Amino acid sequence: MSLIAKLLKRNTSAARIAGFALSNFLGILIVSVAVMVYTDTRDIWSDDDSFMHTDYMVLNKRVTSANTLGVGSSSEFSAAEKADLEAQPWVRRVGEFTSSPFRVYASISSGGRGMETALFFESVPDGFVDVAAADWKFDPASGIVPVIIPKEYLTLYNFGFAGSAGLPQLSESLISGIPLSLYMRSEDGTRSLKMEGRIAGFSKRLNTVLVPQAFMDYASERLAPGEKAGASRLIVDVSSPGDVAIADYLKEKSLETAGDKSGSSAAFLLRVAMGIVMAIGIVITLLSVFVLMLSISLLLEKNRVVIHRLLMLGAPLARVRAPYAVMIATACCFSWAGVIISLFLLRSQYAGALEALGAATGGLIWGLATATLLTMAVLAVNMLAVRRKVKGAWRLRMQ
Amino acid sequence: MKHTEEIKLTGLLPSVFAREEMPSSQVWRSEVTFRRGGRYLVESASGGGKSSLASFIMGARRDYEGKILFDGVDTAAFSIADWQRLRRDTLAYLPQDLALFPDLSAIDNIRLKAEISGEADMERALHWMERLGIDGRRDFPAGKLSVGQQQRVALIRTLCQPFDFILLDEPVSHLDEANNRIAAAIVEEEARRQGAAVIVFSVGNPLLIENPEKLNL
Numbered sequence: 001m002s003l004i005a006k007l008l009k010r011n012t013s014a015a016r017i018a019g020f021a022l023s024n025f026l027g028i029l030i031v032s033v034a035v036m037v038y039t040d041t042r043d044i045w046s047d048d049d050s051f052m053h054t055d056y057m058v059l060n061k062r063v064t065s066a067n068t069l070g071v072g073s074s075s076e077f078s079a080a081e082k083a084d085l086e087a088q089p090w091v092r093r094v095g096e097f098t099s100s101p102f103r104v105y106a107s108i109s110s111g112g113r114g115m116e117t118a119l120f121f122e123s124v125p126d127g128f129v130d131v132a133a134a135d136w137k138f139d140p141a142s143g144i145v146p147v148i149i150p151k152e153y154l155t156l157y158n159f160g161f162a163g164s165a166g167l168p169q170l171s172e173s174l175i176s177g178i179p180l181s182l183y184m185r186s187e188d189g190t191r192s193l194k195m196e197g198r199i200a201g202f203s204k205r206l207n208t209v210l211v212p213q214a215f216m217d218y219a220s221e222r223l224a225p226g227e228k229a230g231a232s233r234l235i236v237d238v239s240s241p242g243d244v245a246i247a248d249y250l251k252e253k254s255l256e257t258a259g260d261k262s263g264s265s266a267a268f269l270l271r272v273a274m275g276i277v278m279a280i281g282i283v284i285t286l287l288s289v290f291v292l293m294l295s296i297s298l299l300l301e302k303n304r305v306v307i308h309r310l311l312m313l314g315a316p317l318a319r320v321r322a323p324y325a326v327m328i329a330t331a332c333c334f335s336w337a338g339v340i341i342s343l344f345l346l347r348s349q350y351a352g353a354l355e356a357l358g359a360a361t362g363g364l365i366w367g368l369a370t371a372t373l374l375t376m377a378v379l380a381v382n383m384l385a386v387r388r389k390v391k392g393a394w395r396l397r398m399q
Numbered sequence: 400m401k402h403t404e405e406i407k408l409t410g411l412l413p414s415v416f417a418r419e420e421m422p423s424s425q426v427w428r429s430e431v432t433f434r435r436g437g438r439y440l441v442e443s444a445s446g447g448g449k450s451s452l453a454s455f456i457m458g459a460r461r462d463y464e465g466k467i468l469f470d471g472v473d474t475a476a477f478s479i480a481d482w483q484r485l486r487r488d489t490l491a492y493l494p495q496d497l498a499l500f501p502d503l504s505a506i507d508n509i510r511l512k513a514e515i516s517g518e519a520d521m522e523r524a525l526h527w528m529e530r531l532g533i534d535g536r537r538d539f540p541a542g543k544l545s546v547g548q549q550q551r552v553a554l555i556r557t558l559c560q561p562f563d564f565i566l567l568d569e570p571v572s573h574l575d576e577a578n579n580r581i582a583a584a585i586v587e588e589e590a591r592r593q594g595a596a597v598i599v600f601s602v603g604n605p606l607l608i609e610n611p612e613k614l615n616l
Contacts, residue, residue: 010502312486313486314488395461
């Protein structure tokens, strides 16, 4: 060790530096873990749907035994009920679900195997569906009908049906590529239509089989001219989804929201918890930075005379800063390495479970990036403090 | 390496003196030039500002009016890096408080300077310690030495670097005449070897260099 370094390292406290490294480690670890876990599990909790804004709500009346027996109030919404809903302050706009007044059969055939099922269609006004306009249009000339089906259907098939029936599991991309043969027939069986369907997407929030309004109008006109079914479901664009007034209103009118996952409140709680955890981590990190800056300031203040004398002898500033810089960098390196190792260890604990859930897996990168960025920030702040302090010792302080 | 040939002071005055009636001075508020190779003795009464003058020339303080020019260049424009370079290869300075590191041994104090300036001859330094009679104290912590011994260590340390000007602030105030003469001879030899100027500051017991140009503060 050079004599300069020996002089400058006088008064350093290993305990203080270790204390910084430890608190810095804890702070950065907490923030990075929060970021990592949050990004990893975001997919599980979020009910973000590319086809439907989170501000949309699907409403229907509660089905009672009276409905089954055909007595009592209708499950359809009357014009007055719709108007009442539209008048609520939290409603931006209301759209009606149109159900198909004809029968629908869909079949898939691939590799010699075929499947057929009776189906139904519903449509909502185009403004409520967030699919690129090119993918969500119906052109009678081409005869291809884009369809959005609930993601649950695929899940039911893959994990419920396929296993028990000895059928292969299907991925989203695979099934999107398979053409769907659609056969539609009027109630009285006199008219029919054949079309080709294509799955435009899977929705987590929409529990219906959705087709473009244009197709619904086209098919109804041909298969059930003049029939107009009332809307039994409404899609509502809500200005503040969390509003208590909404829940109260729905309760009062015995309405149900479809596709409303209890997950959304869990997701909200998760987000709040993550926020709190991250805030705590950031506070600890800030405190650790403060601890280091304080001990560096104290050290440089104690060594101020030594530093001034060295500078009077012509020692370059960089050489005087070097021992402190090395000290800070070493402490930061230790805490950074600790965080990185901990992140890898922690993630290996839950990576398996994560894969089973099919959640996103980018969390580790984000955790590592957070740890590295925070470490660099801590390093920079402290290096600047050293730079300022050493420069401050250059001029003789007027006593 | 480029040498600095002259240090010129023009209208220099410590800020604290600005509002005082100053007795006549050959330095303050006038024009003085120190030339490389010259010998100068700056004398003053206590409080005359000699240590301040040394600090101004060394760039350690800026609380003055007027200008200090190094070969015509105003030092006010110098950066910290400029000053650090000048302190390594142009200006050697022995402050009145010696500025030794009391925990380091006498020899380490000198070695430290060699470490910073990068081209000091430790052989010669040891020889100087012998001549000044402190070679027996080389491994003692500087803080445990007598003031006179410390002055000799600090003087040797000051000589251990390349310089064009050596500023010695009361270098022998605690030395007897015999040691004063040895110190003067060593300073003289080294300054001659390097072709440098010697500027001694004193209130009454100056280093006995030969025929210095005297300046009263």
